[in-house]
Amino acid sequence: MFSRFLNVFSSSQSAPSALILVRIPGGRADAVLHIVPEDGTIETFSVTESSPSNRTTFRQYGAVEQSREELGTVVLLALPHEWDLGFLDDVRARAQKIMESLSIFSSAKKEQAGSVDVSLLVEEILKPAALDAIHALEGRALPENAAVETYHVSIVYVNRSKPGHICGGEPRSIM
Numbered sequence: 001m002f003s004r005f006l007n008v009f010s011s012s013q014s015a016p017s018a019l020i021l022v023r024i025p026g027g028r029a030d031a032v033l034h035i036v037p038e039d040g041t042i043e044t045f046s047v048t049e050s051s052p053s054n055r056t057t058f059r060q061y062g063a064v065e066q067s068r069e070e071l072g073t074v075v076l077l078a079l080p081h082e083w084d085l086g087f088l089d090d091v092r093a094r095a096q097k098i099m100e101s102l103s104i105f106s107s108a109k110k111e112q113a114g115s116v117d118v119s120l121l122v123e124e125i126l127k128p129a130a131l132d133a134i135h136a137l138e139g140r141a142l143p144e145n146a147a148v149e150t151y152h153v154s155i156v157y158v159n160r161s162k163p164g165h166i167c168g169g170e171p172r173s174i175m
Helices: 002-010 084-102 104-110 118-138
Strands: 015-023 029-035 042-048 063-077 148-160
Touching: 015 063, 015 084, 015 118, 029 084, 029 118, 042 084, 063 084, 063 118, 084 118, 104 118, 118 148
Parallel strands: none
Antiparallel strands: 015 029, 015 148, 029 042, 063 148
16 A cells, blocks of 8 residues: 555656757757657757757757667758758658658557557657668769868657656747
């Protein structure tokens, strides 16, 4: 009886998910694209830290990193010409196209599953969309003497404190 009482207060419910994280050079900030597994909403946001040198794991808005998979790097022209959220805009468009062709979120709703499996979300949508966007930029010719920055792109598996959006009840996008 006492152990059940303790479990009520000590057990933390979590809602697993995954996101694409683009690490800005020098660790100044991160850009994030998250597909909400419960409804397919795509949210993008950027996170700025006051002490970037200490940031090794993603921990924002109740979402805590469990593991990370490096997908590659992307070379973009230095600000103000290109930026990480612009790259994520391309990833978003590719993810939406994949989601429309697969119809996995409408299938999950029909089956009353409540949410799409995170591994399916990663393997069928997030990873292909990010890799396609990275590969699309690989062979391009950059202007001579252009200032460029290399961004690291990763899939980050997280546990959210509750189902739904990571950065609040309403999706926020700064795109």
